Amino acid sequence: MPAISGPSDGPVAVTGASGFIGSHVVKNLVEHGYDVHACLRDTTREDKTNHLLYIDEKGPGSVKLFSCDLFKAAGGDYDEAFAGCSAVFHVAADIGTDAVNYGRPSPEKQYAGLVDSTLAILESCKKAGSVKRVIYTSSAAAVMGPGQPDREFNYMHTEDDWVGGSYETLEERHKGRDGITRWTVEKAAYAKGKVDAEKAGYAFGEENGIEVISVCPCHVFGPLLGLPHNSVWQHQLGMAMKGEKMEGEKAREWNIIDVRDIAETQRLAAESDAVANGTRYNMVANDEEGELPANQFLDTLQELFPNHNICGGYRPAPTDARLRGRCTKAIEELGLKTHSARDTLRDTGNSLIELGIVPEEVK
Numbered sequence: 001m002p003a004i005s006g007p008s009d010g011p012v013a014v015t016g017a018s019g020f021i022g023s024h025v026v027k028n029l030v031e032h033g034y035d036v037h038a039c040l041r042d043t044t045r046e047d048k049t050n051h052l053l054y055i056d057e058k059g060p061g062s063v064k065l066f067s068c069d070l071f072k073a074a075g076g077d078y079d080e081a082f083a084g085c086s087a088v089f090h091v092a093a094d095i096g097t098d099a100v101n102y103g104r105p106s107p108e109k110q111y112a113g114l115v116d117s118t119l120a121i122l123e124s125c126k127k128a129g130s131v132k133r134v135i136y137t138s139s140a141a142a143v144m145g146p147g148q149p150d151r152e153f154n155y156m157h158t159e160d161d162w163v164g165g166s167y168e169t170l171e172e173r174h175k176g177r178d179g180i181t182r183w184t185v186e187k188a189a190y191a192k193g194k195v196d197a198e199k200a201g202y203a204f205g206e207e208n209g210i211e212v213i214s215v216c217p218c219h220v221f222g223p224l225l226g227l228p229h230n231s232v233w234q235h236q237l238g239m240a241m242k243g244e245k246m247e248g249e250k251a252r253e254w255n256i257i258d259v260r261d262i263a264e265t266q267r268l269a270a271e272s273d274a275v276a277n278g279t280r281y282n283m284v285a286n287d288e289e290g291e292l293p294a295n296q297f298l299d300t301l302q303e304l305f306p307n308h309n310i311c312g313g314y315r316p317a318p319t320d321a322r323l324r325g326r327c328t329k330a331i332e333e334l335g336l337k338t339h340s341a342r343d344t345l346r347d348t349g350n351s352l353i354e355l356g357i358v359p360e361e362v363k
């Protein structure tokens with residue numbers, strides 16, 4: 001099917017529209033004139049919809065809210081939202097970020113929410129009859145990971161990688177010393193769910209003439225649009241600014257992408273002639289500045305926020321290890337213009353301060 005030519009092709013739908021990435025996808029689309037059907041679980045939640053209504057107010061496109069649940073997708077929960085849409089941006093996943101209200105999903109539930117629900121979403125797209133493309137938010141977890149034992153140090157991941165190597169060797173590469181593979185729902189629900197959702201999505205696309213395209217983000221930062229976005233890595237950055245240690249900081253190698261660049265890529269992918277069913281875009285660093293070992297990440301934050309004692313002065317040992325991958329393909333094929341990692345981190349921190357999540361000064 002051809003690319004969508006723009007807002008004149010009809011409305012578009014975004015699942016996970018209230019979330020951090022989904023909200024930026026909605027914002028980007030509305031700013032480019034699209035009428036967006038924004039799907040979240042509960043449209044009466046003002047904390048999750050106020051910023052979407054503000055985006056609607058500013059236009060030039062519009063936002064219409066729909067209550068839909070991934071776990072009711074097979075029963076047609078998204079049918080109304082997708083009716084007449086030219087494209088669907090499937091961003092939603094139950095990753096436990098609203099555990100206070102909805103509980104934390106078991107590995108089985110998380111996996112089902114990724115794979116079964118994505119297929120049910122695609123069925124709703126097919127039912128709509130108007131949907132040409134689905135842009136799926138997968139994850140770098142489906143791209144980066146353990147390679148073959150002889151893989152080079154600081155291997156540069158590309159869109160050809162499935163968790164660090166070929167798709168065929170996934171189970172083998174996840175075997176422990178005991179010879180038992182960890183590539184199971186129980187041990188790797190998220191990564192396996194994203195890989196299996198992508199694969200099942202492409203097969204569905206092939207069979208049904210709907211192009212399924214994926215974006216695979218790594219560590220996403222950028223301005224929060226509301227308090228519910230204080231989760232995942234943004235939350236960790238806020239902890240560092242408050243002078244606390246970050247969870248897992250010692251071991252982490254960062255690979256930073258701006259949430260606004262993910263949103264832009266999603267719209268460009270829907271409108272581009274360069275993509276086909278099964279195209280993937282790594283949403284990762286644009287250069288080495290975004291591939292930061294833990295100590296350099298914290299030093300960069302300290303430079304950007306001199307009024308905050310980042311992690312109370314704690315720094316993990318320096319290392320040469322980097323989590324490598326670049327968003328070159330999106331830049332070259334779609335014409336994506338990226339933010340620098342420093343601007344991304346600065347804008348994240350400033351939005352945490354503006355929202356009152358982090359004080360203006362922490363000494």
Ligand SMILES: NC(=O)c1ccc[n+]([C@@H]2O[C@H](COP(=O)([O-])OP(=O)(O)OC[C@H]3O[C@@H](n4cnc5c(N)ncnc54)[C@H](OP(=O)(O)O)[C@@H]3O)[C@@H](O)[C@H]2O)c1
Nearest residue numbers: 016018019020021040041069070092093094097139217220
């Ligand atoms: N943040 C990252 O660094 C990162 C990296 C790689 C991939 N991703 C992927 O990006 C996507 C969005 O992540 P995010 O960081 O924006 O997370 P987020 O802020 O927690 O957003 C999650 C979204 O999914 C929706 N959702 C959750 N469970 C649902 C359910 N059962 N039914 C319907 N909607 C449901 C939420 O809606 P409610 O308002 O109803 O809760 C929310 O809009 C996910 O697919 C995630 O796996 C994120």
